Each structure stands twice: as C-alpha cells, then as structure tokens.
Amino acid sequence: DKGSRLDFHLDLKEILKKCKKELLIIDPFIDEHLLEITLKDLDKQIQLKILTNSRNADKRGKFAKLAVMLKTQQKGGFETRETEEIHDRAIFIDDGEGWVIGQSIKDGAKKPTYLIKLGEYKKLRKIYENVWNNSNKVV
Secondary structure, three states: OOOOHHHHHHHHHHHHHOOOOEEEEEOOOOOHHHHHHHOOOOOOOOEEEEEEEHHHHHHOOHHHHHHHHHHHHOOOOEEEEEEOOOOOEEEEEOOOEEEEEOOOHHHOOOOOOOEEEOOOOHHHHHHHHHHHHOOEEOO
C-alpha cells in the first residue's frame, strides 16, 4: 500500500536472501539506494547483474561511484549495463524464480505497487538476457 515503504523493502530483502548464485535486476531508474540499502547484505559470492535504462544516466549520480567500489568486492562478479530497450522492472534469482515489480526499487511503495512472483519466468528471463547481451556496459 502507499506509504508502506519499509514493508516493501523487507519483502524484497526476503526474496533476495534466496539467491545463491546469480541475481539479475532490471530497473530503468536505479540510484545509490539499490547498492547502499537493497543489496548491502548480499552474499559476495553471487554474480550480480543490473540492467538499467540509458536515459537514466544523468540521474545515476552516486550510483556509478559506488558501483565501481562494489565491483572490487563482489567476488562472484558485478556488472551494470544500460539500454533504452527496457521500461518494466524485474528480478531473476538463480535459475529458479522471477519477480515483477510495479515501481522502481528506489521508489517502492511511495504509491500503491506490487511485487509478484512469476509462475512461468523462463520466457521473460530469456527476453531480458537477450536485451542484456545487446546492451552497453557501464561498470
């Protein structure tokens, strides 16, 4: 519900705890919140991939500096890419589940939103992996 930002954040953290190998986050409007709060306690052995919208480049600010720092610490690997081919938000954990999110993670529950587990995520993941492979590397 609108204003339940802590609940949104805690629910998202519970989902991310399930990750053991690879986390793919698609969010067109990332900022430092993603690294400082949402991914702060993520296991350093996980391969972390973030795909954002290149139109967000001038608004990333502190994110890019923190991303460079995180890259040296994330033993499983860390990469951020950008493209103009995304609009929606999604999370894919290992090869086991996918989620869609109504708002960008940084704005979760500022307005009513959703965090929905996909029953069949593989087709959507494949689409986003193709977008990933054709996107521009940032960090």
